[in-house]
Structure formats: C-alpha cells, structure tokens
Amino acid sequence: MKTFKKFIITSEPPNNDLVSGLLWQLDIDGINETDSGVEVFVSSSKNITYDDIGKILKEMVDERLIETFYIREETLEDKNWNEEYEKNVRVIEVTEKIVIKPSFKEYISKPGQIIITIDPKMSFGTGEHATTRLVLQLIEKQIRGGEKVLDVGSGTAILGISAVMLGAASAFCIDNDEWCALNGGENIQANNLRSKVEIRLTEIQHIEEKEFDLITANINKHILLDIAEEIKKKINKNGVLILSGLLITDENDIVEKYTQLDFKLIEKDTMDEWCALVFQL
Numbered sequence: 534m535k536t537f538k539k540f541i542i543t544s545e546p547p548n549n550d551l552v553s554g555l556l557w558q559l560d561i562d563g564i565n566e567t568d569s570g571v572e573v574f575v576s577s578s579k580n581i582t583y584d585d586i587g588k589i590l591k592e593m594v595d596e597r598l599i600e601t602f603y604i605r606e607e608t609l610e611d612k613n614w615n616e617e618y619e620k621n622v623r624v625i626e627v628t629e630k631i632v633i634k635p636s637f638k639e640y641i642s643k644p645g646q647i648i649i650t651i652d653p654k655m656s657f658g659t660g661e662h663a664t665t666r667l668v669l670q671l672i673e674k675q676i677r678g679g680e681k682v683l684d685v686g687s688g689t690a691i692l693g694i695s696a697v698m699l700g701a702a703s704a705f706c707i708d709n710d711e712w713c714a715l716n717g718g719e720n721i722q723a724n725n726l727r728s729k730v731e732i733r734l735t736e737i738q739h740i741e742e743k744e745f746d747l748i749t750a751n752i753n754k755h756i757l758l759d760i761a762e763e764i765k766k767k768i769n770k771n772g773v774l775i776l777s778g779l780l781i782t783d784e785n786d787i788v789e790k791y792t793q794l795d796f797k798l799i800e801k802d803t804m805d806e807w808c809a810l811v812f813q814l
Contacts, residue, residue, distance in 0.1 A: 536577045537562065537609045540586050543570035544593075544602040550663050551598060551806050554778070555589055558753045562712060566661060574609070598806075622652075625661065627669045631695060636723060647698045650723045651689050652716075664777040667802050667809035668751050669695055671775050674800075675747060675811070676700050683707070683745040683767060685737050685760065686752035686778075690717030690730065696747065697729045705742055706732040737763045744768075749775045754783040758790050765794050768814055773799075777809035784808055 549566040565572040575581045590602040624640045625633045632648050634640045678700040684693040693704030708714050714734040721730045796812035
C-alpha cells in the first residue's frame with residue numbers, strides 16, 4: 534500500500550502561515566495548519582527528508598522569523614489521506630462576495646455571494662492561506678467581465694474557478710504537479726465549469742496559448758523571477774498580472790525584475806507577513 538511521510542512541526546513563536554508558505558518551495562503534497570502547528574505530507578516515493586524541512590526552518594531561525602522549532606516524522610497509509618484534511622477544512626468567507634466551501638460542509642448563502650466548491654485533496658489553495666485570500670480579493674477587484682485568464686501553478690484551480698465565477702470568459706490553469714492537475718480537474722467539475730475552465734499538466738514555457746487579459750501566479754519568489762519573461766510573452770498589451778506567494782521582504786526583488794520587463798506596479802496588498810502585487814503591462 535502506498536504510504537506518505539507526515540512531518541509534524543511546531544515553532545516558537547507559533548507562525549503557521551509563514552512556516553507553511555515557505556515549506557511549499559519543496560515538492561510536498563500537502564499541508565495542514567492546526568492549532569498546535571503545521572503538518573506536512575509527502576509521498577514516500579519523493580526524496581524529501583527531515584533534513585530538507587529542517588534546513589528551511591533553520592533559515593527562519595537565522596532570519597529571526599522564529600526562535601525555535603521541533604519536527605516529528607510519522608508514516609501514514611493512503612487510506613488516511615483525505616481524512617486528515619476533512620478534520621480541519623472549513624467554510625471561508627474571503628470577501629463579502631466570495632465564499633470557499635468544501636463539498637462536505639453546509640453553508641447558507643447570502644444575497645450576491647458566489648459559492649465556490651473546493652475540496653483540496655492535498656493541493657495548495659483552499660482559501661486558508663493569506664496569499665490565496667489576497668489574490669482572490671484582487672481578482673474580484675480586477676475582473677470587469679469577459680477576460681481570458683491564465684493561472685500559473687494552479688493547485689486546486691481555485692483562482693481560475695473564482696475568476697470565471699466573477700465574470701471572466703475563460704480560465705486556463707496550469708500546474709506541473711500531477712496531483713494538483715487531477716484535483717483541479719475535480720474542482721472544476723464540482724463547480725460545473727468544464728466548458729469555461731481548462732486545466733493542464735504543464736509549465737508556462739510549454740504552452741502555445743497567449744494574449745491573456747489577466748494572469749495570476751500564487752507561487753514562490755524564485756519561480757516568479759524565473760518565469761517573468763515567459764509571463765510577458767503570454768499577456769496582452771495592457772493586461773493585468775497578479776503575483777503572490779511572496780513575503781513582504783520579497784517585494785523589492787519582484788518589482789525590480791518585472792519593471793525591467795515594462796510592467797508597472799499599480800496596486801499591492803499585505804496580510805500578516807505576506808504580500809500580493811498587481812502589475813499592468
């Protein structure tokens with residue numbers, strides 16, 4: 534039977550958002566944030582070790598983001614996989630208009646709300662993390678209606694789904710992780726959007742589609758720096774770009790890189806230690 538490694542992490546002071554956000558730079562399969570800390574899930578077939586996680590946490594100590602940390606490793610059988618998530622996933626009112634709801638939770642909608650069904654299945658993008666909420670809030674502000682949207686590193690496909698439900702004409706979601714692509718497809722189906730939202734297992738440099746009106750990317754800093762030129766090739770003149778997955782301290786490097794490519798920073802927002810940046814070409 535397939536198994537998964539589970540790393541249980543506690544830190545002082547507790548800072549689940551920051552710890553989980555930085556650990557996504559590893560090729561992990563999922564993260565749970567709990568009252569006591571962070572749980573990281575990794576398929577046993579992947580070569581991610583206790584030391585890999587410890588290295589990132591040690592860097593956080595060196596940067597005085599946390600003072601101490603503790604890691605415990607366990608092994609889980611596949612049958613316990615989704616149960617771990619269902620214990621902690623909740624309905625999230627991201628804005629007055631956007632509500633993220635797992636299929637197994639009940640929610641009575643209010644007038645004007647859009648209810649987006651997302652079952653994370655170990656993919657990033659449940660609405661829990663600050664960067665996801667930031668991007669969703671900015672998408673709501675930027676969508677005028679009829680846009681062609683690209684989401685890079687789509688995870689659960691929450692951003693593409695939300696964009697279309699807010700009025701975009703279509704969304705093209707890409708991710709290089711097979712599990713994310715499968716889970717994103719399930720979420721697209723759950724929201725009855727297969728005619729408007731497409732998901733593909735690929736990377737941005739391998740897609741032929743271009744002339745997107747809005748591009749979103751909620752991934753970490755080094756990837757956003759690496760794919761900046763590819764993003765420019767795919768966006769319309771005067772198109773809007775929303776970037777997150779970024780610490781506030783990452784802002785200057787990202788702005789410098791994208792302004793060199795003729796993008797203009799038009800808005801930014803922050804939540805806790807995280808930021809989201811809106812550019813226009």
